[in-house]
Amino acid sequence: MIRVALPYHLQVLARCDREVTIQIDGPVTQRGILDALEARYPMLRGTVREHVSLKRRPRVRFFAAGEDVSHESPDAELPKSIATGAEPFRIVGAVAGG
Amino acid sequence: MTAIRLLVGTRKGAFILTSNGQRTDWSIDGPFFAGWEIYHVNGSPVEPDRIYASQSSSWFGQIIQRSDDGGKTWMQPGSDATEPAVSPDGLPQGESNKFVYDTSEETGKPLSTHQWYDGTQHPWEFARVWHLEPSLDDPDTCYAGVEDAALFKTTDGARTWHEIAALRGHETGPDWAPGAGGMCLHTVVLDPENKDRIYCAISAAGTFRTDDGGKSWKAINRGLHSEQIPDPTAEVGHCVHRIAIHPSRPDTLYMQKHWDVMRSDDGGDTWREVSGNLPSDFGFPIAVHAYDPETIYVVPILSDSLHYPPDGKLRVYRSRSGGETWEALTNGLPQENCYVNVLRDAMAVDKADPCGIYFGTTGGQVYGSSDSGDTWAPIVRDLPAVLSVEAQTLS
Numbered sequence: 001m002i003r004v005a006l007p008y009h010l011q012v013l014a015r016c017d018r019e020v021t022i023q024i025d026g027p028v029t030q031r032g033i034l035d036a037l038e039a040r041y042p043m044l045r046g047t048v049r050e051h052v053s054l055k056r057r058p059r060v061r062f063f064a065a066g067e068d069v070s071h072e073s074p075d076a077e078l079p080k081s082i083a084t085g086a087e088p089f090r091i092v093g094a095v096a097g098g
Numbered sequence: 099m100t101a102i103r104l105l106v107g108t109r110k111g112a113f114i115l116t117s118n119g120q121r122t123d124w125s126i127d128g129p130f131f132a133g134w135e136i137y138h139v140n141g142s143p144v145e146p147d148r149i150y151a152s153q154s155s156s157w158f159g160q161i162i163q164r165s166d167d168g169g170k171t172w173m174q175p176g177s178d179a180t181e182p183a184v185s186p187d188g189l190p191q192g193e194s195n196k197f198v199y200d201t202s203e204e205t206g207k208p209l210s211t212h213q214w215y216d217g218t219q220h221p222w223e224f225a226r227v228w229h230l231e232p233s234l235d236d237p238d239t240c241y242a243g244v245e246d247a248a249l250f251k252t253t254d255g256a257r258t259w260h261e262i263a264a265l266r267g268h269e270t271g272p273d274w275a276p277g278a279g280g281m282c283l284h285t286v287v288l289d290p291e292n293k294d295r296i297y298c299a300i301s302a303a304g305t306f307r308t309d310d311g312g313k314s315w316k317a318i319n320r321g322l323h324s325e326q327i328p329d330p331t332a333e334v335g336h337c338v339h340r341i342a343i344h345p346s347r348p349d350t351l352y353m354q355k356h357w358d359v360m361r362s363d364d365g366g367d368t369w370r371e372v373s374g375n376l377p378s379d380f381g382f383p384i385a386v387h388a389y390d391p392e393t394i395y396v397v398p399i400l401s402d403s404l405h406y407p408p409d410g411k412l413r414v415y416r417s418r419s420g421g422e423t424w425e426a427l428t429n430g431l432p433q434e435n436c437y438v439n440v441l442r443d444a445m446a447v448d449k450a451d452p453c454g455i456y457f458g459t460t461g462g463q464v465y466g467s468s469d470s471g472d473t474w475a476p477i478v479r480d481l482p483a484v485l486s487v488e489a490q491t492l493s
Contacts (some may be wrong), residue, residue: 004173007153007157007276008133009133009134010157010158011175012471013158013161016419029342042193043174045193045195046160046195046196047158047159047161047195048158050159051195051198052198057159059156059157060157060158067487093157093158094157095155096157
């Protein structure tokens with residue numbers, strides 16, 4: 001079971017708690033997590049990544065195992081701690097402003 | 099008993115203000131979609147409890163919300179036609195925020211670009227929905243004016259949106275350029291007597307009209323004069339801020355341009371200035387009285403450099419002669435130390451008798467008048483900056 005932590009505004013849209021769980025078959029990647037998340041919560045389509053291009057929205061960040069993996073390939077395997085559910089894959093609204 | 103419902107979009111959520119026909123006591127509900135920018139909330143003229151809202155964020159993009167019960171509950175409608183309407187848990191599928199430019203060979207304009215700030219060509223990039231204009235006769239049909247400038251339409255209650263691509267494909271499209279607020283299609287006006295006639299206004303391109311339901315468009319900017327562009331009388335490039343019509347006389351249009359208040363009596367084919375004795379003819383909103391097509395309202399702002407009222411006095415100006423001669427309406431409005439702005443979609447009239455008029459400010463106040471503007475009172479004072487106000491008259 002994969003754990004995904006969502007920012008406040010996406011929790012409200014998806015009507016869910018801060019952390020949700022999803023199931024993935026095969027390698028655990030950003031793309032796999034987001035595909036499963038959007039299938040489970042379709043109202044999140046277009047909010048984390050763009051429609052059609054599926055590129056990460058510029059002000060959304062992905063953190064895994066204490067690292068910013070936003071710029072990693074969406075098909076790169078994520079750390080074991082994410083794959084095992086030891087810690088959540090964190091989707092974060094980028095810090096902005098003063 | 100008539101009731102009035104105001105749909106207010108702000109920088110940090112939507113609010114619904116409701117009153118009976120007396121328009122003296124108001125209840126205030128909200129914020130809905132707290133923390134999000136709500137550019138516009140608008141209801142169906144034929145089914146007022148059907149309300150559409152544009153919810154957006156620089157972080158998480160565009161959301162379209164819909165209510166079928168007058169704003170008590172909301173949902174994100176929409177799903178791909180090949181998918182079930184709801185998820186296995188009964189939640190609505192989420193395609194209602196999918197605004198994709200039509201680049202098909204058949205109907206779209208592949209690889210089209212517009213002029214960027216540095217003069218180079220730039221591809222159209224969707225940013226947000228500025229304006230929602232529900233159909234005059236079908237609650238499931240609604241138009242959306244978006245940034246970068248384009249017109250979208252839904253015919254299934256906002257489940258899906260499709261671009262009316264011929265507008266963006268107008269021969270002048272490559273010459274359109276963004277204003278300071280982006281290149282937005284911010285005004286959509288539907289002709290109440292001719293379903294095939296639609297007006298759109300774009301900053302900073304100008305005004306366009308279709309007479310065939312969107313298949314072809316004509317730039318209708320003859321008579322506009324804009325010193326901010328190299329050729330002040332060019333076919334396109336004008337920063338039109340808002341246009342308005344009265345349903346009883348749809349060939350007469352009023353326009354608040356970047357500078358100048360304008361009028362057309364031939365469906366936009368030609369325009370003439372009617373700024374008359376206004377203290378400044380810069381401003382954003384313009385509205386027409388519900389029962390008198392010659393009575394119009396504007397809120398003069400000092401200049402494009404100083405976005406606040408002249409002399410620190412918040413004054414609505416009313417013309418009872420379709421322009422040229424204007425009177426200041428000040429009773430109940432702050433007449434000192436007032437430096438707020440009133441944005442293009444933030445003024446509306448109701449259809450009660452006498453006509454009510456309302457506007458919201460960037461300072462978070464919503465003012466109302468139940469006597470056609472003679473006297474004013476604040477309905478609420480401390481909302482986030484107001485982006486839009488729409489008035490619904492409920493029987």
